[in-house]
Amino acid sequence: MTTVAELPAGFADKVLSAQSTFRSVMDAMARPGSVRRIQSGAGTPAAMMRGSAAIALTLFDHDTPIWLDPAMSETSDVSKWLKFHTSAPVIADSSIASFALIGDPAHLPPLDRFAFGSNEYPDRSTTLILQVDSLTQGTVFELRGPGIDGMATLRAEIQPHDLFERLAVNSALFPRGIDVVLVHDDAIVAIPRTTRLVAKGD
Amino acid sequence: MIASDENQKDESAGQAQRKAVMAVLAHADAAEISGRLGTIALPVHENLREPENGLVMVRGRVGGDGAAFNLGEATVSRAAVRLSTGEVGFGYTLGRDGRKAEMIALCDAMVQSAEFAEIVEAKVVAPLRAAMTAERNRKAAEAAATRVDFYTLVRGEG
Numbered sequence: 001m002t003t004v005a006e007l008p009a010g011f012a013d014k015v016l017s018a019q020s021t022f023r024s025v026m027d028a029m030a031r032p033g034s035v036r037r038i039q040s041g042a043g044t045p046a047a048m049m050r051g052s053a054a055i056a057l058t059l060f061d062h063d064t065p066i067w068l069d070p071a072m073s074e075t076s077d078v079s080k081w082l083k084f085h086t087s088a089p090v091i092a093d094s095s096i097a098s099f100a101l102i103g104d105p106a107h108l109p110p111l112d113r114f115a116f117g118s119n120e121y122p123d124r125s126t127t128l129i130l131q132v133d134s135l136t137q138g139t140v141f142e143l144r145g146p147g148i149d150g151m152a153t154l155r156a157e158i159q160p161h162d163l164f165e166r167l168a169v170n171s172a173l174f175p176r177g178i179d180v181v182l183v184h185d186d187a188i189v190a191i192p193r194t195t196r197l198v199a200k201g202d
Numbered sequence: 203m204i205a206s207d208e209n210q211k212d213e214s215a216g217q218a219q220r221k222a223v224m225a226v227l228a229h230a231d232a233a234e235i236s237g238r239l240g241t242i243a244l245p246v247h248e249n250l251r252e253p254e255n256g257l258v259m260v261r262g263r264v265g266g267d268g269a270a271f272n273l274g275e276a277t278v279s280r281a282a283v284r285l286s287t288g289e290v291g292f293g294y295t296l297g298r299d300g301r302k303a304e305m306i307a308l309c310d311a312m313v314q315s316a317e318f319a320e321i322v323e324a325k326v327v328a329p330l331r332a333a334m335t336a337e338r339n340r341k342a343a344e345a346a347a348t349r350v351d352f353y354t355l356v357r358g359e360g
Contacts, residue, residue, distance in 0.1 A: 011252070014252050
């Protein structure tokens, strides 16, 4: 009983919060590199940022296996919270996960540990949700790809430093690949598998 | 060891009580529950899970012990409430009345708290239980009045 008593609450207004969060994620995916805000009143376990908690409540359900990195699964808070509110199965095998929640991106496992999907079903890949240090300052990333008019500039403090180099596998694998959502507090940026890094600098 | 046994006993006693409360409230009328809840001072609480509707598969067994089969789906509402003191109550009820599920969850949480358990039992659950028992007895008596006993006379030549 005490374990449940410590659970933070879910969305205060389930339908509208989930809809507006979905809209933010969809807009972020449609305009890679742009920063979107998530406005939702949800309780948040200690290890999760507001944005990742709202994404979890919106997109996770019993059909989406979730993988948690060691920072997230350090205490059972996150997995209990996810199970209570989303009933999503938390699994140990990252290669079949629909979503991976990464609390400590500096120690992100190699991308081939996650699912890339298949040529028939490229959607059966793992979407990484990375909690990063900042989405307003830090290194400048110039991005190009579908959804970007010319070039998009993203200023962010991203661990691991070679994230975009690692994501270069996406161009070889297409249509398979890994989609990434960067989260900092209530701000999100999506890096879908079609987005390419053009230049990087301070 | 003994202590843990006792804890377990406490737990199951508490669960039996919650079960009994749930059995009454799930069948009670939403208006009546809210009327009775209105007569007591409610503790500060928050919704852990907002009331929501869903479907559950109702399963049955032929003769009570045969193989399980799916009887059909039923609409249920559920909610979870947490008191400021930490007790968490769950409410499940047939139908789409989310407000009722919320009230049941609140009662369930209050039943677990030492401070409110007695007053909820006295002011909410007991009257509802009495009304339910009376209604059940009335129906049983009504049915009993028209009861026909069938019996077979033993015939002499056997």
